[in-house]
Amino acid sequence: MAFLRALRGAPSTMVAFVVLLALLGVAVLAPPLLGHTANRFDFAAVSASPSPTHPLGTDRLGRDLLARLLVATRLSVGMGLLAEALAYLIGVPVGTLTALVGARWRPMLMRVIDTMIAFPGLLVTIYLITILGPRLGLVGLAVGLAVPEAFRAARIVSTLALSIAGRDYLAAARVVGVRWPRLIVRYLIPNMAETVITSFSVGVSFTIVAFSGLSFLGIGVQPPNFDWGRLLSEGVDSFYETPAAALGPAAFIAVAALAFAYAGEAVARAANPRVWTAAQPARATGRSGLAEAVSSSSAKSGASDPTLLVEGLRVRIGDAEIVSGVSFSIAPGEMVGLVGESGSGKTMTALAIARLLPAGAAVDGEVRLLGRRLAAMRPRQLARFLGTELAFVFQDPMSSFNPALTMGRQLTEGVREHRRLNRRTAAEAALARLSEVNVPAPRRVLRQYPHELSGGMRQRAMIAMGLMNEPRLLICDEPTTALDVTIQAQIMDLLARVNREHGAAVLLISHNLALVRQNCSRVLVMYAGRIVEDLASDRLLSDALHPYTRSLLAAVPDLDRPRGTPLTTIPGQPPTPAAHPTGCPFHPRCPLAQDRCRRELPPLDARPGGQRVACWMAEVEATV
Amino acid sequence: MLAGRWMGFLGRRLLGLVLVLAFLLFATFIMVRLIPGDPAVVILGQNGTPDQYRQVDHLLGVDRPWPQQFVQYVTRAFHGDFGSSFATRQPVGDILRERIGPTAELAGLALAVVLLVSIPLGMAAAHLTAGGRRPRLEVAWTTLTTIFGTIPQYLLATLLVFVFALELKLLPVASGRGWQALVLPVASLSLGPTLALARIVRLQVLDALVQDYVRTAESKRLPLLTIYVRHVMPNVMATALTVGGLLFSSLIAGTIFIEQIFVRVGMGSSLIGAIQAHDYPVVQADVLVLGMTVVVVNAVVDILLGVLDPRTLATEG
Numbered sequence: 040m041a042f043l044r045a046l047r048g049a050p051s052t053m054v055a056f057v058v059l060l061a062l063l064g065v066a067v068l069a070p071p072l073l074g075h076t077a078n079r080f081d082f083a084a085v086s087a088s089p090s091p092t093h094p095l096g097t098d099r100l101g102r103d104l105l106a107r108l109l110v111a112t113r114l115s116v117g118m119g120l121l122a123e124a125l126a127y128l129i130g131v132p133v134g135t136l137t138a139l140v141g142a143r144w145r146p147m148l149m150r151v152i153d154t155m156i157a158f159p160g161l162l163v164t165i166y167l168i169t170i171l172g173p174r175l176g177l178v179g180l181a182v183g184l185a186v187p188e189a190f191r192a193a194r195i196v197s198t199l200a201l202s203i204a205g206r207d208y209l210a211a212a213r214v215v216g217v218r219w220p221r222l223i224v225r226y227l228i229p230n231m232a233e234t235v236i237t238s239f240s241v242g243v244s245f246t247i248v249a250f251s252g253l254s255f256l257g258i259g260v261q262p263p264n265f266d267w268g269r270l271l272s273e274g275v276d277s278f279y280e281t282p283a284a285a286l287g288p289a290a291f292i293a294v295a296a297l298a299f300a301y302a303g304e305a306v307a308r309a310a311n312p313r314v315w316t317a318a319q320p321a322r323a324t325g326r327s328g329l330a331e332a333v334s335s336s337s338a339k340s341g342a343s344d345p346t347l348l349v350e351g352l353r354v355r356i357g358d359a360e361i362v363s364g365v366s367f368s369i370a371p372g373e374m375v376g377l378v379g380e381s382g383s384g385k386t387m388t389a390l391a392i393a394r395l396l397p398a399g400a401a402v403d404g405e406v407r408l409l410g411r412r413l414a415a416m417r418p419r420q421l422a423r424f425l426g427t428e429l430a431f432v433f434q435d436p437m438s439s440f441n442p443a444l445t446m447g448r449q450l451t452e453g454v455r456e457h458r459r460l461n462r463r464t465a466a467e468a469a470l471a472r473l474s475e476v477n478v479p480a481p482r483r484v485l486r487q488y489p490h491e492l493s494g495g496m497r498q499r500a501m502i503a504m505g506l507m508n509e510p511r512l513l514i515c516d517e518p519t520t521a522l523d524v525t526i527q528a529q530i531m532d533l534l535a536r537v538n539r540e541h542g543a544a545v546l547l548i549s550h551n552l553a554l555v556r557q558n559c560s561r562v563l564v565m566y567a568g569r570i571v572e573d574l575a576s577d578r579l580l581s582d583a584l585h586p587y588t589r590s591l592l593a594a595v596p597d598l599d600r601p602r603g604t605p606l607t608t609i610p611g612q613p614p615t616p617a618a619h620p621t622g623c624p625f626h627p628r629c630p631l632a633q634d635r636c637r638r639e640l641p642p643l644d645a646r647p648g649g650q651r652v653a654c655w656m657a658e659v660e661a662t663v
Numbered sequence: 664m665l666a667g668r669w670m671g672f673l674g675r676r677l678l679g680l681v682l683v684l685a686f687l688l689f690a691t692f693i694m695v696r697l698i699p700g701d702p703a704v705v706i707l708g709q710n711g712t713p714d715q716y717r718q719v720d721h722l723l724g725v726d727r728p729w730p731q732q733f734v735q736y737v738t739r740a741f742h743g744d745f746g747s748s749f750a751t752r753q754p755v756g757d758i759l760r761e762r763i764g765p766t767a768e769l770a771g772l773a774l775a776v777v778l779l780v781s782i783p784l785g786m787a788a789a790h791l792t793a794g795g796r797r798p799r800l801e802v803a804w805t806t807l808t809t810i811f812g813t814i815p816q817y818l819l820a821t822l823l824v825f826v827f828a829l830e831l832k833l834l835p836v837a838s839g840r841g842w843q844a845l846v847l848p849v850a851s852l853s854l855g856p857t858l859a860l861a862r863i864v865r866l867q868v869l870d871a872l873v874q875d876y877v878r879t880a881e882s883k884r885l886p887l888l889t890i891y892v893r894h895v896m897p898n899v900m901a902t903a904l905t906v907g908g909l910l911f912s913s914l915i916a917g918t919i920f921i922e923q924i925f926v927r928v929g930m931g932s933s934l935i936g937a938i939q940a941h942d943y944p945v946v947q948a949d950v951l952v953l954g955m956t957v958v959v960v961n962a963v964v965d966i967l968l969g970v971l972d973p974r975t976l977a978t979e980g
Contacts, residue, residue, distance in 0.1 A: 150679070154679075154683055154958075154961075156909075157908065157909060157912055157957070157961045158912060158954065158957055158958070159912040159913065159915055159916040159953070159954075159957055160916070161916035161919065162915075162916065162950060162953055162954055162957075165934070165938065165950070166690070166694060166950055169694065169698065169938060169943075169946060170694060170697045170698055173698070244813065248815045251815075252815060252817055252920060255817055255920070256919070256920065256923055256935050257935065257939060258935060258938050258939065271817075271821070275821060275924070278824070278825070278829065279829065282825055282829065285821055285825070286821075286825065289818045289821050289822065292815070292818060293813075293814050293818055296813050296814065296815070297809075297810060297813050297814075300809075300813050301809075393882060395878055395881055395882055397794055397873070398793060398794035398796060399794045399795060399796070421884075422884040422886075423884070425884050426883055426884030426885075430882070431879070431882040433875060433878070433879060433882075435875060438874065438875040438876065439875040439876055439878070439879045440876055440879065441876040441879070441880070441894050441897075441898070442876070442898070443897035443898050443971070444893070444894070444897065449879075452880075452883065452885060452889075452893070453883040453884075453885070456883070456884075456885055456886070456889070457884070
């Protein structure tokens with residue numbers, strides 16, 4: 040069970056449960072064993088300091104403080120448990136009722152509960168004990184403590200019941216004809232138990248603290264009864280003479296509060312480890328070894344520097360190598376597609392180039408933008424250079440805009456930072472860019488928030504934002520995947536136009552080979568963190584050599600395909616970064632695989648016409 | 664269109680506020696009527712003359728029908744008239760005026776400390792531990808914030824008095840004047856809520872840091888501080904404010920303890936004294952004023968949330 044799993048977990052959890060058991064033991068045993076000692080006056084030792092006979096000293100009537108403290112445990116912990124139990128006795132029906140009433144009344148009930156929770160519980164308790172105290176004594180105290188807690192309980196129960204009621208398995212059980220009592224016992228209670236235990240335990244912690252506080256103020260337990268709070272207030276009165284008299288009860292209250300709160304959270308942690316344990320993402324593990332021999336890649340080095348040159352790029356996250364030695368270049372004004380299945384390392388490659396990888400990713404290799412080595416630049420210089428020369432268009436235009444800022448703010452902050460434009464000039468520039476990407480009513484858009492725009496408009500705005508600084512390279516990561524098909528075509532036309540008119544080079548990342556073939560002049564095919572083929576788009580259909588490229592092509596739906604021939608799918612799964620097969624990573628799925636493919640990794644070899652292929656069977660393929 | 668939605672939102676919140684305040688007035692009104700036994704007997708004891716009992720009944724207004732009493736109570740409350748104290752015969756309004764200032768000072772300072780310290784602190788902690796870096800710092804942070812978030816203010820006050828006033832003799836324990844007299848009360852009132860809020864801010868910032876829009880901001884190469892202040896903070900503020908509102912209510916409750924421990928004049932010490940002296944008009948007025956403060960602050964927070972996050976307006980009916 041969750042409880043036992045929690046115990047086996049952290050040692051601190053063990054400590055919390057041991058403390059809990061000890062408190063309960065003391066609450067049961069101390070009054071019969073020490074009750075007499077706790078109330079025995081010893082006028083020979085009044086207000087005594089701690090000594091072997093009185094470990095915490097004595098009070099003003101010479102009573103042993105340790106004995107009193109231990110005896111008081113029953114009242115303090117008992118009241119905490121009793122009041123919290125009472126709170127659940129009220130809260131569970133109220134919460135269930137809130138969940139059961141229709142959607143018409145629920146918001147109102149919820150609002151009442153929320154208002155009560157936001158109100159200080161102490162005031163509610165004081166109010167109630169003023170009314171009930173004289174008549175009911177300790178029971179009045181328990182009720183006073185329970186009521187504010189009851190609203191908390193009601194809130195938790197109603198939220199839980201609603202979320203469980205909406206789940207599929209419950210609907211399924213009802214369809215099968217499971218009756219309500221069984222439904223509650225078999226489905227509702229087990230699913231609510233852990234959360235309820237947690238909030239109950241945390242609630243006991245609150246209640247013990249609140250109860251001790253009331254007694255400390257003198258409006259809780261009245262003499263001759265005594266609890267921790269009462270002992271604390273008596274101790275504080277004689278703070279100067281015997282600090283231990285106050286520190287003892289203070290420690291008991293704190294320890295009990297922490298133990299109940301911690302034990303409750305431990306149950307929750309055990310029940311739902313993913314949410315509660317601190318995120319433990321991969322940490323950077325040193326630099327990877329030397330890049331394996333990568334064939335010289337600046338094959339297409341023309342007269343001028345390429346806009347982007349990538350050599351031997353590697354990305355590791357933890358023990359997994361996500362990108363394994365990628366090399367390619369993009370000429371000025373060129374539009375290059377990077378294709379592959381999800382998990383092939385396309386996005387990681389792009390993020391590594393743009394230096395946007397999350398902390399904890401280790402990057403190795405060389406990236407040159409406009410001939411400058413990024414790794415050699417100083418941070419401020421680099422920020423300015425990348426901020427103006429490189430722009431990124433992300434996949435999801437909804438989540439990639441900040442929901443709390445206006446579009447105008449987000450479009451202009453880049454130029455305002457890097458070009459020191461004033462607000463008005465920057466806004467004019469933004470208007471021009473928005474009109475250029477065919478956003479209607481651009482002036483209004485600048486004042487709007489992202490959620491007020493449609494998906495297509497947001498992606499246009501994202502491209503406009505990318506163009507603000509007139510970058511030389513635009514990296515677009517699946518820019519149309521989150522959009523519907525008609526919008527996709529418009530966005531691709533727009534990118535092609537931007538590429539033509541601004542002369543900005545574009546790296547288009549996509550899993551859609553057809554889209555890349557239609558829009559880019561060159562295609563890079565990635566598989567398992569490596570580029571496996573690199574060739575011109577117009578030669579793709581005729582000259583692709585890698586079996587993976589060819590199977591991708593075969594999987595593209597095509598109007599020319601005779602009706603009735605099935606679309607080819609690539610059998611098997613792409614390898615995970617943690618478990619690359621030996622040899623060519625594609626060999627388990629490759630129809631042409633030979634012994635050599637299983638043993639040795641094929642290098643990315645240059646072939647005539649600027650083509651590059653990493654396949655042992657390329658010769659064979661070429662001659663077929 | 665937006666303006667209309669905004670007015671609707673504001674209208675609903677204000678209506679809610681009026682309803683809660685009305686409920687609060689009613690609850691404090693029936694409080695005195697629900698106290699067991701005859702209030703006049705509670706006040707005068709068993710040995711009063713019939714005339715004296717009648718006089719107290721008249722003072723309390725309990726000799727008229729309930730609805731009429733309620734109307735009178737509300738009318739008078741609006742004019743700041745809450746009758747006079749049983750114990751001192753002083754008008755309760757005067758007692759309130761005298762006591763609100765010191766409590767507002769204490770709670771206001773504590774709230775300022777909470778907000779000014781917890782948000783930067785939580786952000787710094789998030790920045791230092793983002794992406795699983797510095798796991799030991801994270802463990803220490805979580806442990807400390809949990810412990811100080813759980814320990815009640817009155818224990819913290821006791822502990823701080825012990826360390827700073829009794830052992831180190833750096834600051835005055837009670838009474839005293841000037842800022843030194845405020846250091847320990849404000850510290851013991853704000854330390855717990857500050858760390859509790861900082862803990863939540865850190866989690867929220869960590870959550871915001873992995874959002875796509877932060878990566879977009881990073882892709883524009885904005886300075887780190889701009890990214891945190893402009894892009895992360897607004898998305899953290901909603902939660903910080905919500906929790907801050909709840910913490911304010913615990914701050915108000917905390918002042919009751921702190922005033923008692925540091926022997927400060929204020930609403931809290933007045934309330935406790937009045938309860939012990941069965942001085943019901945004062946109890947009634949104190950509960951009403953403290954409750955109203957919390958309710959009004961919560962309503963302001965609610966409205967601020969609407970201003971801050973444009974989506975709440977859109978998603979609400």
